[in-house]
Structure formats: structure tokens, C-alpha cells
Amino acid sequence: MSYISIGKNDSRYETLKKGFNQRWPSDGADASAIYVCRSVDDAQQALQHAVAAGLRPTIRSGGHCYEGFVSNNPGGVIIDVGFLTELSVDENTYRIGAGSQNWDGYVNLFKLTGSAPPAGSCYSVGTGGHVVAGGYGLLSRLHGLTVDWLQAVELLTVGTGGQVERRLVNASNDADLFKLCRGGGGGNVGIITSYHFDPLPRAPAQVALLVKQYPWAQFASDKERFRTFLKAYGDFMKKADTDPETYGLFTLFKLTHISAGNIGLVIQYTDRNGGLDNIQPLLDLVSAMDSVGKGTTLSTYLPGTGSTPFAQQHQSRRVAGGDLPVGTLIYDWLYSTQTVNGSGNNQRGKYKSSYMKDNFTDHEIDVLFHYLTEVHATDSDFAQSLVQVDSYGGAINHVFEGNNGFDPASNATAAVQRKSVMKLQYQTYWTDRAQDQKHVKWLQDFYYEVHQADGYNGTPYPDSVAKPNSRYEGCYIGYPDIDMLTGRQPGAADYHWGELYYGSLYDELVAIKHKYDPNKIFQFAMSLGAQPPRLGPRIGGS
Known part of the structure; x- marks a missing residue:
């Protein structure tokens, strides 16, 4: 045996049984061992041993699974492939x-x-x-x-x-x-x-990086201003989806809980040629946001990004395309990516996601405002809670020279969301396990109410029998959420979690899984073909 087996008596075990989300493993759900593999041969031997011994394997590379799908493995083994870095x-x-x-x-x-x-x-x-x-x-x-x-x-x-x-x-x-x-x-x-x-695209020669903070104080007693602020962002992103000149612009719009003090807007921009010869899209977005909200580029802590010591440029800088907005720094692409790293600390967390094909509705904004400013308004434990709105679309949705000829309209992937212009990640973080229920319930209620008017069963359900002509495209499987197994009301007619993540491809993907995993070795709460708790097989499905 060449892989390293770390059992419960090993001093490394208590650390390595956990991943990024410190909620897992749940009490009593510890794996019997962690198999650390240094090569593909090691991984093959470790998996073969687990199968022969009847031990359920779960797989870890970086340890960032948001749910307990890896760490929760009572009596099984975690196969760690983190050394496979060739x-x-x-x-x-x-x-x-x-x-x-x-x-x-x-x-x-x-x-x-x-x-x-x-x-x-x-x-x-x-x-x-x-x-x-x-x-x-x-x-x-x-x-x-x-x-x-x-x-x-x-x-x-x-x-x-x-x-x-x-x-x-x-x-x-x-x-x-x-x-x-x-x-x-x-x-x-x-x-x-x-x-x-395939040979990957060249890194941009230059990027502009701007971090803006908009104090909550200007919106807390002015919901209409908040509404206009969000719609300015959503309107820009909807139009930008079909404007190739904007495709080098990416934003992290951080709708924080009011206890954090500031709403954040992180912008990385490069033009379609990987430079700063055309900065008009950046100027247009900043103008749209600043026409509604009063922002600052002073350095403070920003949830989901961390401290921002780099945002200290108080005068505009001129590039070939003109004067950059005040506070913008010019970065090498590699260092910009390092600067906006959003991993954060290993803490306890809960997450949800949604894909949006259109601008925010009044109902969505009303619920966002309520849960971000009025629920637990004075509880500083929510200072790390937010809805992060990522810009989306562009070359994800359309043929473009930058995506190597890939045609999203002839999509041969299992990533079916190709019409959305924004991608939302609901996040809440805390450190004390005694606060688990408070944070989980807040996020559940928040999310279900956002989607109550235009979604289905409290979720951003995609186009389907249950929700024809939906404004949503479901959820991202990279941000798994076990609440989606049932949605707000277990047993809701025509609701199925698989359709929420995979659209019309779900049954096809389940069949592929069964073909290549005939013995059902790889099973977890949201593996393909998984059934919600206490509910029977999908009617008409796998």
C-alpha cells in the first residue's frame, strides 16, 4: 500500500477530516480514515481497497464542497487527491x-x-x-x-x-x-x-481593478433609492450580455447585510484585446452606479473579498483609452486575480445560488431590502452575510472570438445555463456552532421569499412544466444546497431538484451515471439520481 492511511488515532485526523466549511462533518458522521494519494496509482489502489472492503468512498481535491458530501461519511473513507498536481x-x-x-x-x-x-x-x-x-x-x-x-x-x-x-x-x-x-x-x-x-487563452496584458464601497446609510431609510441602485446594475448587465465590447468586464456586486456597513462593488476590467485601449464599458458602469449611490474607494473590510489595502488611489489615472475612474489601479492580470481572491477564512457557512435572465423585479428588491436591512438589523453576527451578484453572460452565452469557437447554442456540455446575465450566491458565515440554526433559517427564509413571486416552490426554477417561460435558470451545482432537494414545500407537484440544476438534461445525466457507476459506489445526498428524503421515485423519471 503506497497511499497514506490516516485513521482516527493519528494526530492529523481531526484536521484532515474537515474541509473549508467547518460545519462538516456532522456529529457522528466522521469517516473511518482519510487516504492521502500521491499519484494516480495511489488513487487507484485506494479506491480498489475501499470497494473491496465495502467502504463508501468520497473524494476530496481542494476541500471546498459547501455541503457535507465529502466530510460526512460515517464508517467510510475520504480519498484525498490533493497531491495530483501535475x-x-x-x-x-x-x-x-x-x-x-x-x-x-x-x-x-x-x-x-x-x-x-x-x-x-x-x-x-x-x-x-x-x-x-x-x-x-x-x-x-x-x-x-x-x-x-x-x-x-x-x-x-x-x-x-x-x-x-x-x-x-x-x-x-x-x-x-x-x-x-x-x-x-x-x-x-x-x-x-x-x-x-485546448490551449487556453492568453492572459490580459493589463487589467483595471476598482473596489467601490457604497455606505448602507444612504439606502437604509430610502428603499426607492436602493431599488434604483439595483436596477441600474441589472440594466447594465442585461444590455452588456450582447455587447462584445463589455465582455472583459467582470463584477462582484456585494449586497451585504447592513451590519457590514457598506455595499461593495468589485470591478475587474480589460478590453476585448486584453488591454485598456477602450475603457468606455468601465466608465459606463461606474457612471450608472454613481448616479444613484454615493461611493468611496477608502480601504475597509469587504465580506467575501477581505481587506482592500490596494484601493488607495485617490486621483484618476490616464491610459490610452482616457482617464480611469478615481480609485482604479492598473494591475498585471496575475496580481489582480491574487488580490480579489475570495476564499476567506475556514468558517461555518451556508450557501444558495440562482441564475437570473433578467433585471431585478420589485418583489425581489423588496425582499432583498427587508432581509438585508430589517431582519437581525443590529446583530453584528451577520456582518459576513451577503448576496453576491456576479456578472454573467457574454461569451458564456454567445459565440465570440474569445471563447475559441465554442458555440453555446450547440452546447455539448452539462452546463445548461446559457441565457443568464447575473449569477447570485447567497452566503452567510459564522464561527460559533451555537449560531447554526439562526444563520441557516435566516438564509432559507430569505431565499424562499425572494423567489416566491416568480419562481416555483421558493426556488429559481427554470423553464419547465412547473414553470413555463421562467425568468430564472435554476441553480449552480458548484454551490450545492440540500434544501433544494425539496424546496419550500416537500412534494410540490412537478418539482424536482435535478431539473433545478440540470434542466432538461437531468434524466440523460442520471442514465450516464448509472452506466458508468453500475454498482452505485459514488452516492451522496445530491448525486445524480438521488431522491429527496421520504419521497418516492420521480414520476416519469429515473
Whole structure:
């Protein structure tokens, strides 16, 4: 045995049984051991041992699963592939190990090739789980989703006889499994050991980085101003979806709880050619937001980003395209990405997501205002709670020179959300387990009420029998949320969590999972084909 087995008596166990979200494992749900693998051979041996011994395996690369799907494994084993960090490059293929974390991947690819994958900004997220969920980041409006560049996947599966098999899957070899690996979510069919990409896009030569903070005091007693503020942002993003000149603009609009003091707007911008020759989209967005809210670029703590010591430029700077907004810094792309890293501290957390195809409605804004300013208004424990609105669309939704010819209209991936202009992540963080219920309930009530008027069953349900012509495109499987198994009302007619994440592809993806995981080795609360608690099989489905 060459992998390292860490049992409960090992001093490393208490640390390694946990991941980024410190809520997990739940009491009594500890794995019996963690198998640390230093090579693909190790991972194959570890999986084979688990299968032969009847031990349920769960897989960890970076440890950022928001739910307890990895850490909650009573009596089973966690197979850790964090050492699978190989990176190799030739003229046709960029190969990245599944254990590589975002930051290592960015740095090493840049050194070797000058390229920048359109992946996430959280430095410690593992490639293994990030890419298989679809993968998006600050360059995705310019270059599409990470899976849009995927050429092949290496993984370990378990055959009918219980034998672990190595596979290289691509568009011509196990094409159905390749489709599942391009947005179907991690842990469904086996252990991904590496990804093969087409040559990735060149990193921008320059980016402009601006962090603005809009004090809550100006909105707290003026809901109409808050409404106009949000609609200014949403209107810009809707129009920007079809304007290629804006595709190098990415924003993190941080609608914080009022106890944080400030609403945040983080903007990274480069023009479509990777420079700052055309800065008009940046100027237009800042103008739209500043016409409603009074902002500052003073350095303070910003939830989801951390302290911002870099935002100290108090005069405008001139570039080829004109004068940048006051407070804007010009950065090398690599250092800008490092600066806006949003991983944050390892804490307890709860998360939800939604894809939006249109601007905010009055109902959505009313609920956002209520839960961000009136519920627990004076409780400083909510200072790390927010709804982060990420800009979306662009090359994710449309053919564009920056996404290497990928056509979202002929989408061969499992990432079905190709019409949205904003992607929302509801987040709340805390440290004391005694506060678990308070935070979880706040976020549940908040989320269900946002979607009560135009969603279905309290969720952003996509186009379907349950919700024809929906304004939403469901949820992101990279931000899993077990509440979505049932939605607000368990047993609601025509509601199914799988459709919420995978749209009309759900049954097809379930069939692919069953084909390549015939013994149901890889099962968790939201694995493909999972049934909600105490509810029967899906009517007409798998």
C-alpha cells in the first residue's frame, strides 16, 4: 500500500477530516480514515481497497464542497487527491492534475504559456471539483466557462465486477461520460485525476481593478433609492450580455447585510484585446452606479473579498483609452486575480445560488431590502452575510472570438445555463456552532421569499412544466444546497431538484451515471439520481 492511511488515532485526523466549511462533518458522521494519494496509482489502489472492503468512498481535491458530501461519511473513507498536481503543456494540450488548486494552476500556467484559464478566483479551490461543476471566473464573460475549453478527462471508474478502471474520455471516446464531466458536478461516477484542455487563452496584458464601497446609510431609510441602485446594475448587465465590447468586464456586486456597513462593488476590467485601449464599458458602469449611490474607494473590510489595502488611489489615472475612474489601479492580470481572491477564512457557512435572465423585479428588491436591512438589523453576527451578484453572460452565452469557437447554442456540455446575465450566491458565515440554526433559517427564509413571486416552490426554477417561460435558470451545482432537494414545500407537484440544476438534461445525466457507476459506489445526498428524503421515485423519471 503506497497511499497514506490516516485513521482516527493519528494526530492529523481531526484536521484532515474537515474541509473549508467547518460545519462538516456532522456529529457522528466522521469517516473511518482519510487516504492521502500521491499519484494516480495511489488513487487507484485506494479506491480498489475501499470497494473491496465495502467502504463508501468520497473524494476530496481542494476541500471546498459547501455541503457535507465529502466530510460526512460515517464508517467510510475520504480519498484525498490533493497531491495530483501535475501540469504539462504541449502545443495541443494543457494537462492539469485534479489536485491542483486555482492559484497554483494560474501561476504555473502563466509561467509556462502566458495563458489564463477562465476559472474561479478563490485561490484554494481544487481543480478536481471546480471544473467538473462547469467552472467560471473573472474572465468567463470574455472566454466562456472552463468546461468550454475542456478536451478530455482522465478518471477512475468501477466496473460491474468491482474492478477499478482507468479511462481517458473525450468527444469520441465515452462521449456521454465526457458530457457529464463538463458540468455534471463532482463525485458522481468516479475519481477525476486530471483534465486536458485546448490551449487556453492568453492572459490580459493589463487589467483595471476598482473596489467601490457604497455606505448602507444612504439606502437604509430610502428603499426607492436602493431599488434604483439595483436596477441600474441589472440594466447594465442585461444590455452588456450582447455587447462584445463589455465582455472583459467582470463584477462582484456585494449586497451585504447592513451590519457590514457598506455595499461593495468589485470591478475587474480589460478590453476585448486584453488591454485598456477602450475603457468606455468601465466608465459606463461606474457612471450608472454613481448616479444613484454615493461611493468611496477608502480601504475597509469587504465580506467575501477581505481587506482592500490596494484601493488607495485617490486621483484618476490616464491610459490610452482616457482617464480611469478615481480609485482604479492598473494591475498585471496575475496580481489582480491574487488580490480579489475570495476564499476567506475556514468558517461555518451556508450557501444558495440562482441564475437570473433578467433585471431585478420589485418583489425581489423588496425582499432583498427587508432581509438585508430589517431582519437581525443590529446583530453584528451577520456582518459576513451577503448576496453576491456576479456578472454573467457574454461569451458564456454567445459565440465570440474569445471563447475559441465554442458555440453555446450547440452546447455539448452539462452546463445548461446559457441565457443568464447575473449569477447570485447567497452566503452567510459564522464561527460559533451555537449560531447554526439562526444563520441557516435566516438564509432559507430569505431565499424562499425572494423567489416566491416568480419562481416555483421558493426556488429559481427554470423553464419547465412547473414553470413555463421562467425568468430564472435554476441553480449552480458548484454551490450545492440540500434544501433544494425539496424546496419550500416537500412534494410540490412537478418539482424536482435535478431539473433545478440540470434542466432538461437531468434524466440523460442520471442514465450516464448509472452506466458508468453500475454498482452505485459514488452516492451522496445530491448525486445524480438521488431522491429527496421520504419521497418516492420521480414520476416519469429515473
